[in-house]
Structure formats: structure tokens, C-alpha cells
Amino acid sequence: MEVAPSGVKSNSFIDPMSAKQKVCNGVVSSKAEAKVSNGLASTQEEVSNGLTSNKEQVSNGMMCNRAEVKVSSDPVKLQAKFNNGLINKQKVSNGMMSSNAEVKVFNGQTSTQKQDNNGLTSNKEQVSNGMMSNKAGIKVSNGMMSSKAKAKVSSDPVGPQAKLYNGLFNKQKICNGLIPKESVPQAVQLAEKPSNRGGRRRHGRSCPRLPTPTRFVPPELQSVNSMTSADFRHDHAAHVENMRTRQKDQQHMHFFQTMIEDNKHLFVGRCILVVSCGSGTLALMAAQAGATQVYAIDRSNATDYARLVVKENHYEHVIKVLHGRVKELELEQPVDGIICNWMGHCLLFESELVQLLQARDRWLKPNGFILPDLGSLYLLGADEQRLKNETCNWWLDVYGFNMKALRRYSLAEPRYARIKGDRLLTKAHKVLSLDLNTASMEQLRIERNIRLQVQREGYLECFLLYFDVAFSRAHQPLKLSCNPWLGDRLKSLWLQTVLFVDQPFVMRCMHEYVGQLTFKPVRQAAKLSQLNLHEMQLEIELSEIVMRWSRIVERRVKKMWLMLPRFQSVHEVEACQDQLPL
Numbered sequence: 377m378e379v380a381p382s383g384v385k386s387n388s389f390i391d392p393m394s395a396k397q398k399v400c401n402g403v404v405s406s407k408a409e410a411k412v413s414n415g416l417a418s419t420q421e422e423v424s425n426g427l428t429s430n431k432e433q434v435s436n437g438m439m440c441n442r443a444e445v446k447v448s449s450d451p452v453k454l455q456a457k458f459n460n461g462l463i464n465k466q467k468v469s470n471g472m473m474s475s476n477a478e479v480k481v482f483n484g485q486t487s488t489q490k491q492d493n494n495g496l497t498s499n500k501e502q503v504s505n506g507m508m509s510n511k512a513g514i515k516v517s518n519g520m521m522s523s524k525a526k527a528k529v530s531s532d533p534v535g536p537q538a539k540l541y542n543g544l545f546n547k548q549k550i551c552n553g554l555i556p557k558e559s560v561p562q563a564v565q566l567a568e569k570p571s572n573r574g575g576r577r578r579h580g581r582s583c584p585r586l587p588t589p590t591r592f593v594p595p596e597l598q599s600v601n602s603m604t605s606a607d608f609r610h611d612h613a614a615h616v617e618n619m620r621t622r623q624k625d626q627q628h629m630h631f632f633q634t635m636i637e638d639n640k641h642l643f644v645g646r647c648i649l650v651v652s653c654g655s656g657t658l659a660l661m662a663a664q665a666g667a668t669q670v671y672a673i674d675r676s677n678a679t680d681y682a683r684l685v686v687k688e689n690h691y692e693h694v695i696k697v698l699h700g701r702v703k704e705l706e707l708e709q710p711v712d713g714i715i716c717n718w719m720g721h722c723l724l725f726e727s728e729l730v731q732l733l734q735a736r737d738r739w740l741k742p743n744g745f746i747l748p749d750l751g752s753l754y755l756l757g758a759d760e761q762r763l764k765n766e767t768c769n770w771w772l773d774v775y776g777f778n779m780k781a782l783r784r785y786s787l788a789e790p791r792y793a794r795i796k797g798d799r800l801l802t803k804a805h806k807v808l809s810l811d812l813n814t815a816s817m818e819q820l821r822i823e824r825n826i827r828l829q830v831q832r833e834g835y836l837e838c839f840l841l842y843f844d845v846a847f848s849r850a851h852q853p854l855k856l857s858c859n860p861w862l863g864d865r866l867k868s869l870w871l872q873t874v875l876f877v878d879q880p881f882v883m884r885c886m887h888e889y890v891g892q893l894t895f896k897p898v899r900q901a902a903k904l905s906q907l908n909l910h911e912m913q914l915e916i917e918l919s920e921i922v923m924r925w926s927r928i929v930e931r932r933v934k935k936m937w938l939m940l941p942r943f944q945s946v947h948e949v950e951a952c953q954d955q956l957p958l
Contacts, residue, residue: 594684596680596681596683596684596687597680597681597684598680599677599680600614600677600680600681603677611676611677613652613654613674613676613678614676614677614678614680614681616681619654619655619678619681622654622869623654623655623657624867625866625867626866626867626868626869627856627864627866627867627868628717628719628856628868628869629657630866631748631854631856632658632661632715632717632747633661634854635747635748635847635850635854636661636662636665636715636747637665638850638851638852638854639847639849639850639851640665640666641851642712642713642745642849643662643665643666643667643713644665644666644667645666645667645668646666646667646668646712646713647667647668647669647670647671647709647710647711647712648662648667648669648670648671648711648712648713648714648715649670649671649673649707649711649713649714649715649735649739649740650662650670650671650672650673650714650715650716651673651674651702651714651715651716651718651728651731651732651735652673652674652675652676652716652717652718652728652731653672653673653674653678653679653682653697654674654676654678654682654717655678655681655682655685656672656681656682656683656685656686656695656697658672658715658717659672659682659686659691659695659697660685660686660689660691660695662715663691663694663695667694668694669694669696669709670691670694670695670696671695671696671698671707671711672686672695672696672697672698673697673698673699673700673702673705673735674699675699675700675701675731677699679697679698679699680699682697683697701731702731702734702735702738703734703905707739710739710740710741710744711739711740711741711744712741712744712745713740713744713745713746713747714732714735714736714739714740714744714745714746714747715747716728716731716732716735716746716747718731718732718812719751719843719845719856719870720870720909721790721792721870721873721939722753722790722841722843722873722895722912722914722939723751723752723753723808723810723843724753724808724820724822724895724909724912725909725910725912725939726909726910726941727909729812729815729820729909730904730905730907730909732746732812733812733815733816733817733904734904734905736812736813745847745849746812746813747847748812748845748846748847748856749811749812749813749846749847749848749849750810750811750812750845750846750847750848751808751809751810751812751843751844751845752806752808752809752810752843752844752845753806753807753808753809753822753841753842753843754804754805754806754807754841754842754843754844754859755804755805755807755826755828755839755840755841755893756800756801756802756803756804756805756828756839756840757800757801757802757828757830757836757838757839757840757883757889758795758799758800758801758836758837758838758839758840758874759799759801759834759835759836759837759880760795760799760837760838760874761835761837761880763791763793763795763838763874764837764838764876767786767791767876768783768786768787768876769783771783771786784949784950784953785944785949786876787876787877787878787952787953788937788938788944788948788949788952788953789937789938789939789944789952790873790874790875790914790937790939791873791874791876792870792871792872792873792874793871793872793874794860794868794871794872795840795860795872795874796860797860797861797863799860800831800832800840800860800861801830801831801832801833801834801836801883802828802829802830802831802883802889803828803829803831804842804859805826805827805828805829807822807824807826807841807893807895808822808824808895811848813848817901817903817904817907820897820907820909821895821896821897822893822894822895822896823892823893823894823896824892824893825890825891825892825893826890826891826892826893826916826918827888827889827890828883828889828890828918829889830883830884830885830887830889831885832885833882833883833884833885834882834883835880835881835882835883836877836880836881836882836883836932837876837877837880838874838875838876838877839874839875839877839916840860840872840873840874840875841872841873841875842857842858842859842860842870842872842873843857843858843870844856844857844858844859845857858870858871858872860872875914875916875935875937877933877935877954878935878953878954879954879956881920881932886923887920887921887922887923888920888921888923889918889919889920889921889932890918890919890921891916891917891918891919891933892915892916892917893914893915893916894913894914894915895912895913895914895915896912896913897909897911897912897913898911898912898913898938898940899911910940910941911939911940911941912938912939913936913937913938913939914936914937914938914939915935915936915937916933916934916935917931917933917934918931918932918933918934919931919932920932931956932956933954933956934954934955934956935952935953935954935955936951936952937952938951938952
């Protein structure tokens with residue numbers, strides 16, 4: 377049993393405002409060398425776990441100074457020992473203190489000149505729930521304090537005067553992890569931001585947001601710059617990627633270039649109109665061939681790029697770019713020739729024929745030319761079973777589920793693909809012949825009898841449509857053709873139009889196949905300006921004639937396909953199914 381020093385009564389309550397120390401819910405030490413790690417006190421100080429002290433290191437808030445402490449639960453042969461308690465000559469944390477005496481600490485109770493069972497001791501100092509200051513002018517918050525000492529942090533070595541881990545060294549102040557830069561060495565300033573254990577978290581000042589730099593847009597591209605993704609769906613020709621796709625390694629671009637270079641006598645000193653000019657490539661070709669005046673018109677916002685391209689190629693004195701439809705524009709003079717890439721799928725669908733015929737009627741001179749001016753459309757049969765299996769029949773069994781509804785959708789829409797010539801069963805049958813010098817609106821509606829001649833027997837899985845165009849006034853004849861028999865290293869925008877049938881049948885060489893083809897706009901128009909070639913329907917009715925003892929006629933195909941710029945409705949899909957009974 378320990379005896380308290382004379383003059384001090386044991387087991388008495390000490391006034392917390394009478395001691396010479398301050399109590400700070402944490403750790404305090406001064407003028408001592410101590411090493412504390414996880415509750416053990418030692419010499420030659422170290423600081424661990426983010427707690428700093430003067431000429432010592434403190435871990436987990438336990439420290440001693442000039443006192444010999446004995447801890448019953450963990451005896452250590454040093455001048456100070458701790459077990460969940462603190463001893464300091466000046467400061468008491470969590471109610472445990474000793475000074476200038478031999479003290480025993482057991483479970484947080486201290487006896488040196490004073491012993492307090494309640495664990496609260498003070499002497500000529502102020503106790504303020506974890507905040508304390510002494511003659512050194514030190515502030516301690518949340519158990520962290522240092523004064524005129526070197527600190528070493530074993531887990532985060534920093535610099536020559538201080539090492540920290542989740543804590544800060546400051547010669548004057550430590551307050552919730554904030555220290556003035558002028559008081560802390562540069563190495564410490566680079567240390568990791570401390571954790572505010574038990575304290576109020578303070579957020580640093582956010583960096584001011586940098587202003588977004590202004591983007592320079594040439595005046596020629598102002599309208600394109602304001603377009604949204606919805607605008608590009610209706611004006612896909614204004615997209616740069618579409619311009620590149622329609623020109624790079626394309627068969628029709630090679631055709632136009634050859635025709636213009638081989639027939640310069642039609643361009644030198646002439647006035648030329650380019651309809652649907654796009655990025656202005658054809659207009660530049662005409663100006664380079666010797667045209668004195670070139671009008672380039674287009675209803676797409678691609679005209680903004682055309683103006684920029686013309687200016688950079690120094691042809692602005694020759695080429696005049698106009699934006700709008702033909703019926704909305706006015707030219708200063710009639711033209712000697714018209715250049716237009718007017719072809720569409722199946723020659724008519726999504727073509728520029730309406731714009732071209734209006735321009736011809738308004739501005740073309742009597743002896744003028746149109747490049748190209750001749751067009752033909754052909755029909756034939758093929759046994760492209762592999763393509764049909766991949767696009768249509770695949771829906772018959774999808775991971776064990778019945779998806780025939782989607783197969784009906786795939787059969788109702790035409791496909792555009794490159795078909796090899798060895799898949800063809802019949803010879804080509806011409807269903808349309810156009811001469812744009814004299815063509816009228818009525819010729820854009822096709823109703824013709826068809827006759828297919830079989831050259832190879834096989835199952836007919838689909839019909840094919842392809843076209844040819846040519847220039848009648850060319851010095852040397854040249855055709856632009858999508859014929860599947862003609863292999864070309866260049867690409868084609870149109871390929872072949874594939875029309876799948878629901879019920880395939882065998883085509884034989886000894887039999888005749890006759891029928892009717894109708895290709896027309898969905899809505900009839902009274903005027904050319906009202907004609908809509910972006911919504912068209914195509915119907916084929918085909919019968920097989922067998923000549924034996926008598927003439928036997930058997931209907932094989934009766935089907936319609938819709939060509940629309942949108943998705944088809946359920947009613948439209950049902951109308952496009954095979955009308956023959958199973």
C-alpha cells in the first residue's frame with residue numbers, strides 16, 4: 377500500500393481549477409525525454425500515431441515527464457510506465473497526474489502528493505475539456521501538442537525537424553490540423569493532411585473554376601455549329617463523316633472525274649450548275665475544267681463547308697455557293713450544263729430527281745447537257761440463302777424462343793448488300809429506262825410486265841434490283857453500274873437492293889416466269905414539286921408457267937415491300953407479307 381506525501385490528503389476531491397497544470401483530454405509533456413508507443417513510456421522521444429510532444433514522442437495519448445511510474449499490468453524497467461493513464465509534471469489528461477515523486481499508476485488512478493479516486497486532478501491551472509495552454513504558449517486540441525522539440529514519426533518520415541503521421545508539427549500552434557506556413561518547415565508542409573479525430577472537420581478552400589475557353593468557329597460554319605444530333609438525323613449530308621464516306625474511294629466520284637476531264641470542251645467558257653453540291657468537290661472539278669461561272673446549290677447545311685472549301689482553293693471568283701431548294705432560289709443567268717449525283721437506291725428511292733428536273737425546267741439552255749442523263753433499272757432473281765438465313769431466318773429460333781414477329785419485320789424491308797454474280801439465277805430484265813433530257817414526272821412511276829429467263833436452276837430466295845447510268849454526250853462512252861457481275865475495286869454507295877421472299881421455290885430452265893412489277897411513291901402527287909421519292913412501295917407478282925400436255929400457270933410470289941425513312945408500323949408490316957396461301 378502506497379503512502380501519500382505529507383501535507384496531502386488522499387482520497388479527497390481536488391478542485392480542477394487549482395493545480396499548476398492544465399488537463400486536455402489528451403497528452404501533454406514538457407522538458408523531458410520519453411518514448412511512448414502504445415502505452416509504454418521510454419527515453420529519446422518518438423511520436424507515433426499522430427501525437428506530438430516536446431523532445432519526446434507520444435503514442436495513443438500517453439506520456440510521462442520526470443517521474444518514475446510503475447504499472448502493475450505491464451512492468452517495464454524504465455523511468456516511466458503507463459497503463460491507460462498519463463503522468464506529467466504540468467498537465468493531466470483524463471485525470472491522471474504525477475510530479476516530482478515516485479508514482480504508481482493502476483487503472484487510471486495516481487498518487488503523488490495527491491490521489492484522486494475519481495481520477496480528476498489539477499493544480500493552479502485551468503482544465504477545459506481537452507484544451508490547455510501553459511507558459512510556452514502552446515495549444516493542444518484533440519490530444520495533439522508539441523513545444524520546442526523534435527518529433528519523429530516512424531510511419532511517415534518527413535524532414536529534419538519534424539516527422540508526422542496523421543498529425544502536424546507546429547512550433548506555436550496545433551489546432552485541428554491547421555498550421556501557418558511560416559511556422560512549419562517546408563518538408564512538413566508537404567506532409568499528409570491530418571485526420572481530425574474527434575474534432576470538427578474543416579474543408580479546405582476549393583480552387584476557383586477556370587473559365588471555359590471560347591472555341592473559334594469560322595463565320596462560314598456558324599449554322600452547322602448550332603446543329604444538334606436531331607438536326608443531323610434530318611440533314612445527314614451536313615455531317616463531315618458522311619461527306620467523307622460518300623467520297624472516299626467511291627466509284628461514282630471516279631466516274632464524274634473521268635467524265636469532266638475527258639469532256640473539257642463542254643466546260644471551257646461555260647456556265648455550269650451543280651445540284652446537291654455537298655462539300656463542293658464537283659463544283660471544284662467543273663471550275664478546274666475551265667468553267668467561267670459555277671453555281672453550287674444544296675438544301676443541306678453542307679453548303680457552309682462548301683463555301684469554306686471554295687475559299688481555301690481560291691475559286692471564290694468562279695464558284696458561287698447557294699443554300700436552299702431549287703424552287704426557292706434565283707440564278708443570275710441560264711446555265712449550259714447541270715451536274716448532279718441524283719441516283720438513289722433502285723435509282724429512284726431517295727434520289728434527287730425532283731430537284732434535278734425542276735432545275736432543268738427553270739435554268740437549262742435548250743442545247744444544254746445533264747451529267748449523267750441516262751439511267752436504267754434491272755430486275756433479276758438470286759438464291760442468296762446465306763444472307764437470308766443471317767438476316768431473316770435467324771429469328772425463327774432465338775435461344776429457344778419464338779421470334780417470328782421480328783422475322784416478319786425483316787422480310788418487309790429491302791436490304792442493301794453486295795451480291796456476287798455466282799448467286800444469280802436469271803438474266804437481268806430491264807424495268808425502267810430514263811432520259812433526263814426529256815423525262816417527266818409520270819415516268820417516275822413504274823408499272824411494267826416482267827419476264828425472267830432462268831440461266832441456272834436453284835431456289836429463288838430473293839429478287840435483286842440494280843441500275844446503270846451513263847452520259848450520252850461523252851467523248852468516250854463510260855457507264856456507272858451496280859451490276860453484281862462486274863467486280864470493282866472501288867466502293868459503291870448503292871450496292872444492290874435485295875428483296876427477300878417468304879416462301880422460296882425452285883426455278884427451272886425449261887419453265888417460264890412472268891409477272892408484273894409496280895414501283896411508285898406511296899402518296900400520289902399532282903405536281904412535280906409535291907412528289908415524294910423518300911416514301912415508296914414496290915410490288916412484285918410472279919407466276920410459273922409449265923408447258924406439258926397443257927399450259928399450267930402457278931402463282932409463286934405476290935408480295936409488297938415498303939421503302940421508308942422511318943420504322944414501319946405493325947399494320948404496314950402485315951401488309952408486306954406474302955399474300956399467297958401456305
